[in-house]
Structure formats: C-alpha cells, structure tokens
Amino acid sequence: MPLLALALACVGFAGLALAMDRHHQRLWKRPASSAARWLGRAVGLLGLGAALAVCLLGAGGAVGPVLWLGLLSVAGVVVVLALA
Amino acid sequence: MTGGFRQSTSWVHTWVGLLLGSLLYFIFLTGTAGYFDSEIDRWMRPELPPPPATVDSARAADAALRYLNAHEAGAERWTIQLPGHRDTPHLVASWPHDGHMEEQALDADSGEPLATPRETGGGQLLYRMHWRLHYLPAGAALWLVGAATVFLLVSLVSGVVAHKRFFSDFFTFRAGKGQRSWLDAHNVLGVMTLPFQFMITYSGLIFFAVTLMPWVVSAHYGAGPAGQGQFLAEFSAWQAPAAPSGTPAPLAPVAPMLAQAEQRWGRGSVQVVEVLNPGDASARVQIAPVLTGPLRNVEVMVFDGASGALLETRAPSRRGTLTVAEGMLGLHEGLFAGPVLRWLYALSGLLGTAMVATGLVLWTVKRRQKLERDQGRPHRGLRLVERLNVATVFGLPVAIGAYFWANRLLPIDLADRAGWEAHALFIAWGATLLHACLRPPPRAWVEQGALAAGALGLLPVLNALTDGQHLGASWAGGDWAMAGFDLTALALGSAFAWIAWRLHRRARRTEAGA
Numbered sequence: 001m002p003l004l005a006l007a008l009a010c011v012g013f014a015g016l017a018l019a020m021d022r023h024h025q026r027l028w029k030r031p032a033s034s035a036a037r038w039l040g041r042a043v044g045l046l047g048l049g050a051a052l053a054v055c056l057l058g059a060g061g062a063v064g065p066v067l068w069l070g071l072l073s074v075a076g077v078v079v080v081l082a083l084a
Numbered sequence: 085m086t087g088g089f090r091q092s093t094s095w096v097h098t099w100v101g102l103l104l105g106s107l108l109y110f111i112f113l114t115g116t117a118g119y120f121d122s123e124i125d126r127w128m129r130p131e132l133p134p135p136p137a138t139v140d141s142a143r144a145a146d147a148a149l150r151y152l153n154a155h156e157a158g159a160e161r162w163t164i165q166l167p168g169h170r171d172t173p174h175l176v177a178s179w180p181h182d183g184h185m186e187e188q189a190l191d192a193d194s195g196e197p198l199a200t201p202r203e204t205g206g207g208q209l210l211y212r213m214h215w216r217l218h219y220l221p222a223g224a225a226l227w228l229v230g231a232a233t234v235f236l237l238v239s240l241v242s243g244v245v246a247h248k249r250f251f252s253d254f255f256t257f258r259a260g261k262g263q264r265s266w267l268d269a270h271n272v273l274g275v276m277t278l279p280f281q282f283m284i285t286y287s288g289l290i291f292f293a294v295t296l297m298p299w300v301v302s303a304h305y306g307a308g309p310a311g312q313g314q315f316l317a318e319f320s321a322w323q324a325p326a327a328p329s330g331t332p333a334p335l336a337p338v339a340p341m342l343a344q345a346e347q348r349w350g351r352g353s354v355q356v357v358e359v360l361n362p363g364d365a366s367a368r369v370q371i372a373p374v375l376t377g378p379l380r381n382v383e384v385m386v387f388d389g390a391s392g393a394l395l396e397t398r399a400p401s402r403r404g405t406l407t408v409a410e411g412m413l414g415l416h417e418g419l420f421a422g423p424v425l426r427w428l429y430a431l432s433g434l435l436g437t438a439m440v441a442t443g444l445v446l447w448t449v450k451r452r453q454k455l456e457r458d459q460g461r462p463h464r465g466l467r468l469v470e471r472l473n474v475a476t477v478f479g480l481p482v483a484i485g486a487y488f489w490a491n492r493l494l495p496i497d498l499a500d501r502a503g504w505e506a507h508a509l510f511i512a513w514g515a516t517l518l519h520a521c522l523r524p525p526p527r528a529w530v531e532q533g534a535l536a537a538g539a540l541g542l543l544p545v546l547n548a549l550t551d552g553q554h555l556g557a558s559w560a561g562g563d564w565a566m567a568g569f570d571l572t573a574l575a576l577g578s579a580f581a582w583i584a585w586r587l588h589r590r591a592r593r594t595e596a597g598a
Contacts (some may be wrong), residue, residue, distance in 0.1 A: 021385070060377075063376075067424070070429065071428065072276075072432075074361070076275075079255055081257070084258070084259055
C-alpha cells in the first residue's frame, strides 16, 4: 500500500514538473505546448489525489494524511534528483 | 515595498539561521535518532536476549504478576508492559519506589529476571538531548531549546517569504554550480519537507508552552510548582486512585480480563496492564491498548481486581484543547508510527538536518565566492564560521559514533558508565572542533567525513567483535532492531565515505589548479 501511494505521488510530481517549461525543455528540448502543460497538471493532481486516497483507505483518517505528507516529501526529493 | 519586505525577511533568515544553526543541527540530528530510540536501546544493551518471536499476552502478564507478587507485594501500583511491541520488545514490570519508577525486564514465559544489561544511557539519553541538551540545568536547557524553536519557526516563515520562486523552482536543483547549487539544495530540502518542518517546530513549541508562557497558568492557579501541578492534573483529567481499603484480597486471574480486552481491540493489541492497590480488596486492573494514532489519550478498560468484573470501559477524553494539544504532541513523537511511517519520520528528520547543514554551508560559500570575485581577504568571521561548520556538520556524526563506541569499549563495571558514554560524545565533538581549527577547511571536510564514515560504518564490526552479535546472527535470530541498527550504521557510513571521497577529489582538483 505505501509503495503504491509512493509510486502515484512520484507520477503526480513528475507530471507537475513536466508541465513546467524548464523541465520539459530539459527532457524534450522544447517548451511544453499548452496541451502538454494541461496534461501534466492533470496527471499531477490525479496522481497526488490518488496517493491521498490510497493512504486514507489503507491507514485511516487519522494516520493516512500523515503518511501521505511523509510520502510526498520523499517523492518530491526523488523527482528533483531524477530531473537534476 | 515588496522588495524591501522580502530583503528584510531574507536578512532575518540569514542571521537567525547562522546564529542558531549549530544548535538547530544538534536538535535535528539527535531528535531524528530519537525516532529509533528503542532500536538504539536494543543495540546498546547486547546482554538482553532477542525479543520473543511469539507472545501470549495472558502468559506474559501472569509471569510478571508472579514476579511482582514475590518481590514487590507492598507497592501501591504495578505496571506491566507486555512484550511484542516496538517500544516494549521485552516483558517489563515496574513499580514506584522513592518517587521514581523501578523496573525489571523479565522472561515472558518463566517470569525470571533477564540478564542485567550494562549501564548505558541508550537511545533514551540521545533522544533526550534534543530538548534537554546535556550538562546544562533543566531550566536553562528548556529556555535555550525553546528559544531556538521559536527562531526556527521564524526561519521557516522568513525562508518561505524570502524564497523568490517558491513554485517555479519547486523541482529545481542545478548541480555543480557553487553557490547556486547550495541555494537550490537548501530550497528544495526546505520546500519538500515543509509540512514536516512546520509540524515538528510548532508542536515542539507546544511541549514548551507551560515553560515559555508560565503566566497564563499562574494567573489562574497561582505561581509556583503547586499551581502548575494542579493545572496539569486538571488539564489531563487525571484521576487519583482510591485509597486502599486495608482488607487483603488476592488478585483475580487476569487472563479473562485480557481476553475481553483483546476481543475489543484485537489480538496482541494490549500493551499495558496496571494494577492499583495490589493485594487489597479495592484493587483495580487497568488495561490499555497499544497506540494506533497520534492521540495518546486512549480507551482504558477497568476491572475490579478482587472479583475480576469489568467495571467500566473508560472512553478517552476528547475535550477540544486537550485533543488539539495531544494531537500535536502525538504527531511530534510519532509513537503510533509503524515501520513505514517511522522511516518516513526519520527521513524527514534527516532531510531537515540536511536543510540546516546546507543553510550553514551556503552562508560561507556565498561570502567565499564574493571574496574571490573582489579578490578580497577572508574576514575573521567567515574563517570562524567555516571551521564551526565542519565541526558541526561532520563533527557531530563523529561524536554520536563515539557515543556508540564508548558503549562497547568502556569497562563494564566503570562507575557512572552511562555518564562517560555521554562524556565520550562531547569529548569527541570537542576534538573535531579542535581539528577543524587546525586544518584548512577543505581538508578538514575530507578528513572528518572519512572519520564519520569509519565511526558509523564500522559499528557492525565493533558489535561483532565485542559481543559476537554479528549481522548474520541478529538477522537469523529475527532480532530486527539489532540488525536494523547495524544496517543503518553501515548505510550512513557508506554515505559519508562517498561524500568524503567526492570532497577529496574536488579538494585535489582545487589544489592542483591553485
């Protein structure tokens, strides 16, 4: 369960990052088109939201959000290192 | 106006950070170690056997009661911590004695006392240092750490305000660009762990609320310890136990009580069994479950000790202020966290420690680069901070390593052995400061990095040589706390070795270029 949530959070953050010109440019050598930007943001919101849902279902209403925020920190650092 | 405000905020952030950076680094690192206090306790008491693989709660409780009945029949209260939980791997019986609690670890089957472990401060002393420091009187330490916590909160808020591109640099880390890279690292570490940082700082302040703001309580309860005691008792809704009746009565069997509790909370979920007025007709048995959430105020089942009848299932108090305060303190301590969440707590703590470290280094790199551009001479303050940074960032891990080495190398019968373990930590820390003052900073970083790699990475070897508790044995024996400590020390040692090697290559390149 935590691994699934971590994977979803990584996908979400990666989507949000690739919706930004700087990171899009680095990977594909051109700025993000407006469609790509919206797609990235949608993937981002869905990924982070799905990770929250998995945490809430797996760990309950009290511990789930704590788990989610902890996983977000790790996922964020992972995405930053992957893009560096 | 915006620029002016942001610049003033940035100024506050820079200087508050510099002034308190070393103390905050100490608080962060020892506090992070505190998330593994029980595992460190286990490593530092190698005489204790591995925890029992399977636990029968009723059998363990009976074993403890036999011991207490035989040795501490006159105590006003018995507390039994059942084994099989992270913070109570062994069966422990405790009782009040002269105003403090005495305790004895017991075999969960026979109730025989376990081997007396060496005298050690363990993980508890290391964890205590992050709010109580060491050597200082309690009042001074609490005020110092309290003030540092207030300023950490100031740093967090001013850091967010001073961060010009919070969202556009959200995922940005540009490596190999000197000052730019340090700023990126500092920003990314702070931004990514921001929820944890705010939670840990704000809840840390709540621990100090009564210390830092004593007049709020004094105004209603009168100044002095008596008033504070009354406030705390009322606030936590603590109930004094009834006085003993004076009529002796044997204790009813606890197995049926435990069965009722496990039926309510689940198998293996009982952690504490407390007997008030044991041996008296008015005896009460209180059974509490292991924590599964941040709120420490949990449901308790109360039984009549003489008849064994269930008297009440006491619902936890959920008054607003108490619940908010408890939620904050519970989140800070993370006692409820299972293995995954515990590692996330520890990683967040390490990332926070790294945030403080990168901030400290950034201060010096920024000034160094400016000097190189202007071809100026380093200011005395800059040279001092450069040296303090080495002794803080790499010196403290070396010192914590020395604490563990002292645990294995000091003579077992040394008087005040636990005290000397802590002295070893601070002597080693002082030595790294001296070393940092004597060596040019780029070399000092390499040498202390290598020293930290050895001090931490060789701990499994030390463990194997002094007590034969090598990784193979603890792994095969299911002693996860012992094996986990060794593996973590190995990982930390490898990380320091990698960093030291990279710094060494860079220092050599710079020397060759100069």
